[in-house]
Amino acid sequence: MSAVLSLADVHKSFGPTAIIRGVTLNVPTGERHAIIGPNGAGKSTLFHLISGRFPVSSGTVSLHGRPITGLKPYEIYRRGLSRSFQVTNIFPRLSVYENIRCAVLWALGYKYAFWLGVDALRSVRERAEAVMTSIGLTRRRDVQAGVLTYAEQRALEIGLAIAGGADVILLDEPTAGMSRGESEQAVQLIRTVTQGKTLIMVEHDMSVVFGLADRISVLVYGQIIASDTPRAIRENAAVREAYLGQAVH
Amino acid sequence: MSEGAILSWRSWAPWVALALALVLLPRLLSSGSSLTMMSLMGIMIIFALSYNMLLGQTGMLSFGHAVYYGLAGFVAIHAMNAIAQNKWAIPLPVIPLIGGLAGLAFGILFGSVSTRRGGTVFAMITLGVGELVASSSLILRSFFGGESGITANRTKLMPLFGYKFGPQIEIYYLIAGWAFIAILAMYAITRTPFGRMCNAVRENPERAEFIGYSTQTVRFIAFCLAGFFAGIAGALAAINFEIMNALSLGAAQSGTVLLMAFIGGIGLFWGPILGAILVTFLQVTLSDLTGAWMLYFGLLFILVVMFAPGGIAGWLALHGPALRSGRLGRLLPAYALAAVPLAMAAAGAILIVELAHHMLVKASSDGSLVHVFFTTLDGASPWPWLAALALLGVGAALTRLAWGPVRSAWAAVHAASAPVDGPAEAAVVPPAAQGVLPT
Numbered sequence A: 001m002s003a004v005l006s007l008a009d010v011h012k013s014f015g016p017t018a019i020i021r022g023v024t025l026n027v028p029t030g031e032r033h034a035i036i037g038p039n040g041a042g043k044s045t046l047f048h049l050i051s052g053r054f055p056v057s058s059g060t061v062s063l064h065g066r067p068i069t070g071l072k073p074y075e076i077y078r079r080g081l082s083r084s085f086q087v088t089n090i091f092p093r094l095s096v097y098e099n100i101r102c103a104v105l106w107a108l109g110y111k112y113a114f115w116l117g118v119d120a121l122r123s124v125r126e127r128a129e130a131v132m133t134s135i136g137l138t139r140r141r142d143v144q145a146g147v148l149t150y151a152e153q154r155a156l157e158i159g160l161a162i163a164g165g166a167d168v169i170l171l172d173e174p175t176a177g178m179s180r181g182e183s184e185q186a187v188q189l190i191r192t193v194t195q196g197k198t199l200i201m202v203e204h205d206m207s208v209v210f211g212l213a214d215r216i217s218v219l220v221y222g223q224i225i226a227s228d229t230p231r232a233i234r235e236n237a238a239v240r241e242a243y244l245g246q247a248v249h
Numbered sequence B: 001m002s003e004g005a006i007l008s009w010r011s012w013a014p015w016v017a018l019a020l021a022l023v024l025l026p027r028l029l030s031s032g033s034s035l036t037m038m039s040l041m042g043i044m045i046i047f048a049l050s051y052n053m054l055l056g057q058t059g060m061l062s063f064g065h066a067v068y069y070g071l072a073g074f075v076a077i078h079a080m081n082a083i084a085q086n087k088w089a090i091p092l093p094v095i096p097l098i099g100g101l102a103g104l105a106f107g108i109l110f111g112s113v114s115t116r117r118g119g120t121v122f123a124m125i126t127l128g129v130g131e132l133v134a135s136s137s138l139i140l141r142s143f144f145g146g147e148s149g150i151t152a153n154r155t156k157l158m159p160l161f162g163y164k165f166g167p168q169i170e171i172y173y174l175i176a177g178w179a180f181i182a183i184l185a186m187y188a189i190t191r192t193p194f195g196r197m198c199n200a201v202r203e204n205p206e207r208a209e210f211i212g213y214s215t216q217t218v219r220f221i222a223f224c225l226a227g228f229f230a231g232i233a234g235a236l237a238a239i240n241f242e243i244m245n246a247l248s249l250g251a252a253q254s255g256t257v258l259l260m261a262f263i264g265g266i267g268l269f270w271g272p273i274l275g276a277i278l279v280t281f282l283q284v285t286l287s288d289l290t291g292a293w294m295l296y297f298g299l300l301f302i303l304v305v306m307f308a309p310g311g312i313a314g315w316l317a318l319h320g321p322a323l324r325s326g327r328l329g330r331l332l333p334a335y336a337l338a339a340v341p342l343a344m345a346a347a348g349a350i351l352i353v354e355l356a357h358h359m360l361v362k363a364s365s366d367g368s369l370v371h372v373f374f375t376t377l378d379g380a381s382p383w384p385w386l387a388a389l390a391l392l393g394v395g396a397a398l399t400r401l402a403w404g405p406v407r408s409a410w411a412a413v414h415a416a417s418a419p420v421d422g423p424a425e426a427a428v429v430p431p432a433a434q435g436v437l438p439t
């Protein structure tokens, strides 16, 4: 089984406090992998380490079998890993369409071109429109992202992550703060847009996790205490004690 | 529309209008002084737009943009002299391109250091580079010519189609031609993948890195391009004045271009054009009228920052929706009402500035009589001062009162323009935000 993303003994400390304390994880190609764990366990920090927002203190992260530790976020993105953020992180004063369009430019190879008219690039327009359709924001095309509703901003956040067509996608709590109906829609959305890709997501909502994930890793206090199928995780005594006991009633 | 074309034919209309205006203006305003002023405006339009590639488009606050304008101006002066001396077959209209390339080269040189970081660090480095270049301009006398600067004679170059570019009208058309090309090119750049990413970096540099872009590279390219266009402006200045001195690359010149861009409005592409025209006009006319003209610029700048952060262009753009729906007329009575006390307050402020300036600077030699507003006042007597203060105070108070009608007129315009079918879309973009957004 080939791991598209693997972490080997990854550590991260902020000053004297160790937040990630030796994480080893292999995610095979095409898997939908959920990371769960109590607040402050270090889930978002782990995503920041994988995506290059923070440097690791020690250990290696590999993508497609090549180490990516120490690379800048845009270099990791260019190797095929894209992510969303737990706290909405969009371009607030640009329109929905502009947001999405910016996120497809690199992937379509236009890079820093300052000699091509962007409005006339058909591939860019079609891709951006397809992404807007898939995240359900076509009607809101020309609205400033900053004035969208919360759920719409979360959808846009996912849209930015998937627009470039990366084959490994990290979603940090995509349904946080959504109502049940909204979160069901979001799950549907995530299922379709990550078809044929590798998905790693942090999620607190257990119905989302058990509905979507092929495999679940439980992160507690900076360490993975279990990594298994949803069924096995549900029955794992240590997990129940450490985490599920409080979350599932 | 072909794949990759920057502008479609429909969007050419404003450009045809601009070209016509540039061609026809000297017919309407043909006096020597207006030709001189319009030439200067053309140069400053290019300069201010190049500055806004940084500030408005990419969110980079530079305190040293005159470095590229001034250094390119010096390169242009030396190029003109060398071409004339060696009788090279290079006509004058090519000089701005040489200036542009010089600006680009210096942009690459200094930009590789200053654009590593954004925000405050970038601003501080531009300030440092500005000081560095300004101080070395006093040391390297052979290149900068010391206090007196370096002169050139533009008519000594090879004539082009019989034109020797002696008369100001020929220089005007040379500047207008280059201004047209530069404005069009800078606008086109905003409509490219790179131009869109400049906006993205301005809005949220961190996220830009997570969709594949190095913010450092975006800033660097923007900086180099801004240097290129500033260089064109600097070379045109060298041609126009036939002299360059160290003042043109100093902090004051860098401050002026910031002022132009900001007063005009950095959020819209054409804002700095308005700013360059207005500030140049005021600089030329006010400096003839009063010694305190710099002070008026400071006041104008503060007022714009406080009351119209989108600049003049942003304020004008607020009226776009009302204009399109034909409801602009409803605003005019309220505006007219507010204009009267506003004019009073302005008159009071001008009186105070002029009295103070005269008494502090000129009274010891010229006596205490001040000529202002077509009358003569005695600055030594308290009455003109009290009258000016009263004018300012009453004017300001009445302006506040008149603000109520202005506000309710706006509310009426908004209420009337709410669409019947799609309430959500109309409500979402507040006019205040629209005014400051590049489109």
Ligand SMILES: Nc1ncnc2c1ncn2[C@@H]1O[C@H](COP(=O)(O)OP(=O)(O)OP(=O)(O)O)[C@@H](O)[C@H]1O
Residues within 6 Å of the ligand: A014, A019, A037, A038, A039, A040, A041, A042, A043, A044, A045, A046, A086
């Ligand atoms: N930049 C930082 N500097 C110092 N401490 C940090 C930093 N970022 C996170 N931490 C700490 O690391 C710990 C883990 O944070 P993290 O955001 O990764 O948790 P999480 O598992 O995502 O929690 P949540 O479920 O609340 O999102 C927290 O105690 C947090 O305070």
Ligand SMILES: [Mg+2]
Residues within 6 Å of the ligand: A043, A044, A045, A086
């Ligand atoms: Mg988190």
